Amino acid sequence: MESTGTNWLTVRKEIIGNALSIGVAVAMYGVSFGALGTTTGLTIPQTMALSLLMFTGASQFTLVSTLASGGTALTAVIASWLMGTRNAAYSMRMTPILKTSGVGRLVAVQLTIDESTAMGLAQDETAYEGRASRLAFWATGLSVYVLWNLATFIGAVSVSAIGDPKTFGLDAAIAAGLFALVWPQIKSRIEIAVALGGALIALSLTPFVSPGIPVLAAALVAVIIGWTTGRRFL
Amino acid sequence: MWFAVLAGAAGCYALKYVGSAIPGHVLEKPTVKQVVLLLPIALLCALVAVQTFATNQTLVIDARVPALAVATVALRFRAPFIVVVLIAAATAGGLRYFGLAS
Numbered sequence: 472m473e474s475t476g477t478n479w480l481t482v483r484k485e486i487i488g489n490a491l492s493i494g495v496a497v498a499m500y501g502v503s504f505g506a507l508g509t510t511t512g513l514t515i516p517q518t519m520a521l522s523l524l525m526f527t528g529a530s531q532f533t534l535v536s537t538l539a540s541g542g543t544a545l546t547a548v549i550a551s552w553l554m555g556t557r558n559a560a561y562s563m564r565m566t567p568i569l570k571t572s573g574v575g576r577l578v579a580v581q582l583t584i585d586e587s588t589a590m591g592l593a594q595d596e597t598a599y600e601g602r603a604s605r606l607a608f609w610a611t612g613l614s615v616y617v618l619w620n621l622a623t624f625i626g627a628v629s630v631s632a633i634g635d636p637k638t639f640g641l642d643a644a645i646a647a648g649l650f651a652l653v654w655p656q657i658k659s660r661i662e663i664a665v666a667l668g669g670a671l672i673a674l675s676l677t678p679f680v681s682p683g684i685p686v687l688a689a690a691l692v693a694v695i696i697g698w699t700t701g702r703r704f705l
Numbered sequence: 706m707w708f709a710v711l712a713g714a715a716g717c718y719a720l721k722y723v724g725s726a727i728p729g730h731v732l733e734k735p736t737v738k739q740v741v742l743l744l745p746i747a748l749l750c751a752l753v754a755v756q757t758f759a760t761n762q763t764l765v766i767d768a769r770v771p772a773l774a775v776a777t778v779a780l781r782f783r784a785p786f787i788v789v790v791l792i793a794a795a796t797a798g799g800l801r802y803f804g805l806a807s
Contacts, residue, residue, distance in 0.1 A: 499787045517710050524714035527721075529745055534713045536752055541761045544709035548716065554748055555717040557741050562724030580721045640797030643772035646756035647793030650773065653749035654780045662746055669747035670754035677759045689751030693743035701739030 479599055486594070486607050493586050494614030498622035500528055503648050505626025507532070510641055511539035515627045522623040526616065527584050529652060530554040533686075536645060542683020550683065553690050561588040568596055568604050582612030661700050668692040768806035772797035 501522070508518030513535065521531045530551040537547035562583040568591060571579045591608030598604070630641075657666050669689035676685040731737070757773045758764050776793040784792070800806040 496786075499785075503790055513706055513710070517706055520710050521714065524711070525717045527717050529749065530713065530717050533748060533752060534709060536756060538706075538709060540755055540759065544706070544712075547709050548713045550748060551713040552716040552720065553744055555720045556744055558717065558721045559724035559727075560738070560741050562721050563727065564724075566725040576725060577722075580725055581718065583721050583724070638798060638801065640768065640772060640794035640799070640801070642756070643769040643776075643797035644790045644794035646753050646769055646773050647776035648786070648790045649749055649756060650753045650776060651780060651786050651789045653746060653753065656746050656749075662743070665743045665746045666750040669750040673751035674754050674758055674764065677755060677764055678762055682755075682759075682761060685755060686748060686751045689747045690744060693747035694740050697740030697743040698736050701734075701736035 479602070482599070482603055483606060486590075486603065487610050490590065490607065490610035490614045493590065493611055494618040497528070497586060497615050498618040500648070500652075501619040501622025502626035503644070504528065504531055504535070505623035505628075506630035506641065507539075507626075507645055507648075508535050508623070509627045509630050511535050513538075515624075518627045519620070519623060522620045525551070525555075526581060526619070527555055527558055528619070529585075532649060532652065536649065537683045537686060539645070540682045540686075542686070543681065546681075546683030546687055550686055550690075553687070557585075558583055561585075564588065565591055565608060568601060569608060570601070570605075579608075579612075582609070582616060584612070584615065586615050587612035661696060665693055665696050668696065768797040768800040771800060771806065 504522065505518055508521065509515060513521075518535075521534065525531050525534075533554045534547045534551040537550050538544070542550075562580055565579070565583055565588055566576075569576075569579050587608050590611040591604050594603040594607045596604050653666070657663055669692045672692055673685040673689045676688055680688075753773070757769050758766070760767075772793040775796045776789050779789045779792050797806075
């Protein structure tokens, strides 16, 4: 029991250290998000509300850039929801591990994102009666939540001071940032097909339908390819 | 704008909550799993394409295109996020400053 206790302290220290460094890395995206929010016409409180309440980066970037490209509020909202579907899968996976209930469950749900889930699942679920998994999830979730919001604020405030965002190439930076976000997810041939298909559908529809719709239409590519290829592994 | 912000946030929270409340086997279906995995890829790539080539409903080739090409090279060399973003901004901003692209 004595040695388990000492080990736990080392493990705990390591987990917390990792959680903090993930938070710092994510803060880079947070600054870009804050900057993007205010350059595309959201106020600072609206940009902050997204980071505080929505708290899932890809959906936030999607909502804001759909609005920026002239899409209606409704298409932007739907696109952000589609982007958030994977969080449902994450919280389903994490709930039995976290063993939360009541208010704890409501908070855990909000902190369920790519990073906290990945860190939680990276631990051995049975180690230290599940304490390692739970600590990894909570430490990462909280560290990312605090630093993401702080970074959003810094980005939002500093860019509202700049005039035309095009002068500094911020429009290109948005495209590059989104590309950097999706780049590590594209590995298999199926994923490449979905990536190219989504881009092509969006571009070919752009001249004919109102902004925002082309991006939603790209979701069909994922549904069709996902449905047909997912079946093969039944 | 507040409508988009609040409705978007409410839906995203609901999605996170739904996962904790529904029986596990629904999302364990291989087809559903695969669609959930591929959705962000399709949407983000569509956004990248639109953000690079479109101005409202017109397709254009301007300073954003070379900027994205440079960013792609940086990604291939595993450059960190912030470098990719800054390099793209510098390329587009630089080309515009010297009047080489709009």
